[in-house]
Amino acid sequence: MTTLQLDPTKPDELALAAQLLLDGRLVAVPTETVYGLAADARNPAAVQGIFAAKGRPSDHPLIVHLPSAAALTDWAEDIPDSAWQLAKAFWPGPLTLLLKKSPAVSPVVTGGLPTIGIRVPAHPVLHQLLTQHQLAVAAPSANRYKKLSPTSAAQVLHTLDGRIDAVLDGGDCSYGLESTIVDATSEPLTIVRAGPISAKQLAEVLGRSVQQPHEHNIKVAGNVKAHYQPNTPLLYASFADALPAQATLAQKLAILHLGPVPKTLQPIWQQQMPADAPSYGRKLYRALADADHAGAELILLESPPRDEAWLAVWDRVKRASYRG
Ligand code: TXA
Numbered sequence: 176m177t178t179l180q181l182d183p184t185k186p187d188e189l190a191l192a193a194q195l196l197l198d199g200r201l202v203a204v205p206t207e208t209v210y211g212l213a214a215d216a217r218n219p220a221a222v223q224g225i226f227a228a229k230g231r232p233s234d235h236p237l238i239v240h241l242p243s244a245a246a247l248t249d250w251a252e253d254i255p256d257s258a259w260q261l262a263k264a265f266w267p268g269p270l271t272l273l274l275k276k277s278p279a280v281s282p283v284v285t286g287g288l289p290t291i292g293i294r295v296p297a298h299p300v301l302h303q304l305l306t307q308h309q310l311a312v313a314a315p316s317a318n319r320y321k322k323l324s325p326t327s328a329a330q331v332l333h334t335l336d337g338r339i340d341a342v343l344d345g346g347d348c349s350y351g352l353e354s355t356i357v358d359a360t361s362e363p364l365t366i367v368r369a370g371p372i373s374a375k376q377l378a379e380v381l382g383r384s385v386q387q388p389h390e391h392n393i394k395v396a397g398n399v400k401a402h403y404q405p406n407t408p409l410l411y412a413s414f415a416d417a418l419p420a421q422a423t424l425a426q427k428l429a430i431l432h433l434g435p436v437p438k439t440l441q442p443i444w445q446q447q448m449p450a451d452a453p454s455y456g457r458k459l460y461r462a463l464a465d466a467d468h469a470g471a472e473l474i475l476l477e478s479p480p481r482d483e484a485w486l487a488v489w490d491r492v493k494r495a496s497y498r499g
């Protein structure tokens with residue numbers, strides 16, 4: 176299959192993307208977080224194609240992307256007030272709510288779970304596509320299973336070229352990390368994946384705190400220990416401490432650093448990372464992909480700060496570096 180590259184600024188190409196989706200085909204679409212691999216959420220056969228293209232187990236649930244919160248009642252039921260409050264405050268935007276699924280929703284979308292993940296994305300291209308055609312799309316990140324999430328159309332093609340019908344090129348993603356996922360099916364609300372919207376922001380809207388466990392049992396593909404991985408092994412370390420022997424012994428080292436690179440290290444590739452968490456998050460997947468292409472045998476990442484602002488970044492770094 177040839178993967179079409181579509182330019183959303185051209186109305187006929189945007190219309191073609193919509194038509195492909197309505198025909199049950201797979202189109203990678205830009206969102207403000209990462210690129211998603213979209214299929215018509217009302218078409219279970221189309222949704223099944225996502226699992227095949229990604230190589231993802233079919234019991235891993237997908238997020239449904241809606242044009243507006245008004246469509247929520249078509250997809251979920253027993254929606255608590257807290258979910259409406261969060262939807263009002265953060266949609267369109269990088270927040271996914273887990274809710275009780277409506278019986279009308281195919282179990283293919285939810286991996287057989289009684290709940291459904293829903294968000295209203297803010298990217299203008301996807302927003303236009305969804306509103307113009309009253310579409311709802313199921314979309315995981317547009318990468319092969321366990322690999323780095325793509326933050327540009329070129330990165331989508333890197334792992335999915337020839338496996339999907341088209342990619343709609345909406346430029347670089349503004350957040351670069353996946354949405355915050357909140358389980359709104361029980362009290363207190365629980366963050367099951369850290370993301371651009373923090374526990375503090377959620378609590379401010381709700382007027383009460385939300386839980387943010389470090390480990391949980393809810394089935395979230397991103398909850399597996401090895402995820403979001405570059406092909407090259409990744410290590411993280413504080414440059415203020417003794418450096419890991421693997422890093423000092425590596426012949427070909429790539430480094431993502433925040434401060435100065437220790438003199439004892441002789442990287443073949445290095446990148447200065449931003450000092451603030453949102454900018455760092457925006458660059459992380461791209462930097463890891465670039466490091467991967469540099470031909471290094473090891474990627475060393477200088478540990479970022481440990482405070483709350485960096486939770487979403489740390490979550491990705493830990494999974495990206497996990498070797499079981
Ligand atoms: O920012 C994002 O959320 C991106 C963009 C494309 O919207 N999407 C994304 O999808 O990251 P994905 O499939 O790569 O990660 C979504 C996570 C998965 O780990 C999945 O298991 C979890 O959300 N999820 C979806 N529906 C769920 C449900 N009903 N219960 C528990 N977890 C769910």
Ligand code: MG
Nearest residue numbers: 315316324397
């Ligand atoms: Mg993903």
